[in-house]
Amino acid sequence: MNIEDLEKEINEGIDSLPLQERRKFLKMGLAVTGVFLGGSVLSLTSISHASNQKNADSDIPVEGQYPYPKHYGMIMRQNRCVGCELCVEACKQTNHVPNDHGAWRTAIQEKITTENNTEKREFxxxxxxxxxxxxxxxVCPTKATYKDPETGIVVMDYKKCIGCKTCMAACPYNARYFNEEKYAIDKCNFCIDTRLAEGKKETACAAACPARVRIFGDLKDKSTEIYRLLQTPDSKIWVLRPDTGALPNVFYMNG
Amino acid sequence: MTNNSLSAIFAETADPRLATPGMNRATIFFLIVTVVGLSCGVLAFIFGHHTIYNNTREMPWGMLISTYAFWAITSTGLCMYAAMSHVFGGTRMKIISNRMVWMSIICIMGAFATIGVEIASPHRMLLYNIISPNPLSNIWWMGTLYGLAVGCMIIEFSGIVTGLAKLALIMGVFGALAEVLANSCLGGVFATLPARPYWYGAQLPIYFLTSAFLSGAAAAVLFNYLAYRIRDEKMSPSVHLAVKSAGKAMTLVLILYTVATFWRLVSFYVGGPELGRTAADALISGPLAFNFWVLEVCAGLAIPALLIILSRLENMRMLALAGFLILVGQFVARYNLVVAGQIVPQNLGWDNLPTHFSYVPSVFEFGVVAGSIGVVAFGFLIGERVFGKTFTQKEHH
Structure with a gap:
């Protein structure tokens, strides 16, 4: 429509203007909704580069599907654990975990059951x-916690942590705690900034365990014990809370 | 803007009828409640959030998070009703929409005051929310959108006060959209945590939005009733009709919300993860049963429904009481939701843990909640005193 055609139009008066204005705003509103909705949908997607585990039938990652150059994990030979808690102590010493209530990076859980009048303790x-x-x-709003691109370890950038505690609510494993010294959320990082940084091959807890319950290593490295245990297991391997879809890198077996 | 022109604007908007000793006393009282209450939260920055609040590693969120959610949800509701009146026009609630915009701003201030002393390091948030944003995080979107919403609403309200109707309209639309999406992201914060079956699921964001429509209507009824009560004045027929419309909306959403609550709980008992069912048990017969049956269901849903029927949407005092009880019920409902989601140990069966953790908010948490109520009550009274004429004028554009 050009300007001459417009000039021939009958003036509709100002009475109808507010309605048109409203329509215009509604259209604009829809466009804005689209933009925001896009963002909201984006916030629901998972981290694509970190979810590259397609072995749907098993909890164990399949060769060729490890997203990180070094893909660290741990396997627990659960029935070997006697609950001595030397691992807990070693972790506290190495990683300066505060002594106050509720602060731990690793713990030993205990279950007592009775079978045929005999008490059975499980760790x-x-x-x-x-x-x-x-x-x-x-869920972290400020990327204060992230997957280390080299190792796949979930690490903290303490200075960015706002202390909203959403990560604590989101964790299926109760693995996070408030570190009052750092005034930020803290967690186990497989000793990446302590022992691994010094070139050691094991985490403090794995090294301290007298029963060799904890086997730590690179899941991709065929020469490691964890690779052998995971890929040619002698017994069933399981993970904790597989239903949450978190795809954990800590595995459990008896043996 | 010079002081003179500001005084000229306030002379236009202020309601001198409220410059009474009683009003002054009430305003000062709520200011003291605000200062004392929020001081409890400031103590957290001195003595440590972990020592002042009764949150634990296992239950990191408590009454302050639920209070934040309650005020934020109420703000969304008020803002949506106001925007609908402004944009679509033709609704009877248009005449009370200016007051709703103001109260929406005030409610979100109550929410911000609460979350500001709940978060351990809000100063880091101010910086890293901007320079290190995570677009996958619901919390980031929620904070950003609520921030955007309050900015839009403040400009909108300035437009209303200064007579810039077009600016007010545009900002009203943006503000309402941001509020709705922020509310949705707030629901999403809980709904997208598979670790917490009591929260996880597609229903929750819609549930939050329904709650916003319920709390918003209840707040609209209550605050308008109080606005005339403090003036000792009868509502004009058009305001009466507007509040009646809010009452109708409140009734309709009360039914929807009750249905949603019913099916939400039923769903936990027909299958699904044990953690979800055990959490629901906490409400039905466990440590949250009194909160749920007496405060959330009876006081917050059943009695208001009865009052609405008895009032026939005509008796304003009864309707306002229903609105007040709905708000109390919604406050408790948010508390129950936040607590129930974390009340079951994730490693139940190990370490001889109880079926349900025990959480009782600390005196300081109650103090902060009182402070947030102080913010809203103080904001309401100041609004009536300074912008009273704007709230009661028939048309602003």
Whole structure:
């Protein structure tokens, strides 16, 4: 429509203007909704580079599907654990974990059951599962927690942590705690900034365990014990809370 | 803008009828409540959030998060009703929409005051939310959108006060959109955590939006009733009709919200993860049962429904009481939701843990909640005193 045609139009008066204006605003509103909605949808997607685990039938990652150059993990030979907690102590010493209530990077859980009038005690070591689809990383508003691109370890950048505690709520493994000294959330990082940084091959907890419950290593390296245990297992391997879809890198077996 | 022109604007908007000793006393009282209450939160920065608040590693979120959610949700509701009146026009609620915009701003201030002392390091948030944003995080979107919403609403309200109707309209639309999406992201914060089956699921963001429509209507009824009560004045027929419309919306959403609550709980008992069912047990017969049955269901849903029927949407005092009870119920409902999501140990069966953790908010947490109520009450009274004429004028554009 050109200007001459417009001039021939009958003036509709100002009475109808507000309605048109409203329509215009509604259209604009829809466009803005689209933009925001795009963002909201984006916020629901998982971390694509960290979810590259396609072995749907098993909890064990398949060769060729490790997203990181070194893909660190741990396997717990659970029935070997006697609950001595030397691992807990070694972790506290190495990583300067505060002594106050609720602060730990690794713990030993205990279950007491009675079978045929005999008390049975079972121990289960737990720590951060360094998930491939880590719920804590997705929810962090400031990227204060992220997957280390070299090792796949979930690490903290303390100065960015606002202390909203969403990562604590999101973690299926209760692996995070508030570190009052750093005034930030803290967690196990497989000793990346302590022992691994010094060139050591094992985490403090794995090195301290007298029963060799914890086997730590690069899941991709065929020469490691963890590779052999995971790829040619003697017994069933499981992970904790597989239903959450977090794709953990800490595995459990008896043996 | 010079002081003179500001005084000229306030002379236009202020309601001198409220310059009474009683009003002054009430305003000062709520200012003291605000200062004392929020001081409890400031103590957290001195003595440590972990020592002042009763949150633990296992239950990192408590009453302050639920209070934040309650005020934020109420703000969204008020803003949406106001925007609908402004944009679509023709609704009876248009006449009270200016007051709703103001109260929406005030409610979000109550929310910000609460979250500001709940978060351990808000100063880091100011910087790293901007220079290190995570677009995958619901918290980031929620904070950003609520920030955007309050900015838009403040400009909108300035437009209303200064007579810039077009600016007010545009900002009203943007503000309402940001509020709705922020509310949705707030629901998403909980709904996208598979580790917490009581929260996880597609229903929750819609549930939050429904709650916003419920709390918003209840707040609209209550604050308008109070606005006339403090003036000791009868509502004009058009305001009466507007509040009646808000009452109708409140009734409709009350039904929807009750249905949603019913099915939400039923869904935990027909299958799904044990953690979700055990969390629901906390409400039905466990440590949250009193909160749920007496405060959330009876006081917050059933009695208001009865009052609405008895009032026939005509008796404003009864309707306002229903609105007040709905707000109390919604406050408790947010608390129940936040607590129930974390109340079951994730490693239940190990370490001889109880089926449900025990969480009782600390005195300081109650103090902060009182402070947030102080913010809203103080904001309401100041608004009526300074912008009273703007709230009661029939048309602003």
């Amino acid at each position: 289960r070591p737990v720590l951060c599962n360094q998930c491939n689809r880590p719920p804590c990383v997705r």
